[in-house]
Amino acid sequence: MMLILSPSILSADFANLGQDVVRTAQAGAEYIHIDVMDGQFVPNISFGMPVIQAIRPVTDKVFDVHLMIDEPVRFIKEFADAGADVITVHAEACKHLHRTIQVIKSYGIKAGVVLNPATSLSAIEEILPEVDMVLLMSVNPGFGGQKYIETTTDKVRRLRRMISDRNLDVDIEVDGGVTLDNVEMLIEAGANIFVAGSAVYKGSVEDNVKGFLEVFKKYK
């Protein structure tokens, strides 16, 4: 399975966002992780469709849009139109998760479901065959720069087993506190897409992205 880095622009320089996205893309990251927060589902507000639309022309990289908003089904069309390639929605935020996933797919883009650290894998048993990706939060959503919650590693392992037992082809993305110190452990547990905010944007974006890509090479 392809190992992919998805730098979270929540930790980028908002005054130079376009430039930071270009640098991230040129450094070799395959995805751009875009954290949308509504101040309701999570205790923080970030940005929405106009910002995604503004950075869409600067790169062809995959826009991996993580919606931390209540009832995201209300805005899927707007995020698809703004340029999302993948939209992930929280199981905890959807009254009708199945319908929400179908709506995402109806726009011809990839659909993923996100679980908070305290949400059991049993919450996605029924939806698993319908999704392209499962995103496991390894911090409580709302903020960048938090510490990785260790129990996520075993959750990744159990999810990878669940996916292969059912002969499915589903990406496992991990988000929160991912660094060069824990990424190998996560690869070995079965994750294949890695969100990194502070680990990419603190210091040199180029060197940090390169650091992750070097690790990925070892597993090719």
Ligand SMILES: O=C(CO)[C@@H](O)[C@H](O)COP(=O)(O)O
């Ligand atoms: O969704 C979120 C936070 O809610 C994340 O995408 C963070 O932005 C990741 O930042 P780091 O933990 O890597 O600094």
Ligand SMILES: [Fe+2]
């Ligand atoms: Fe995120």
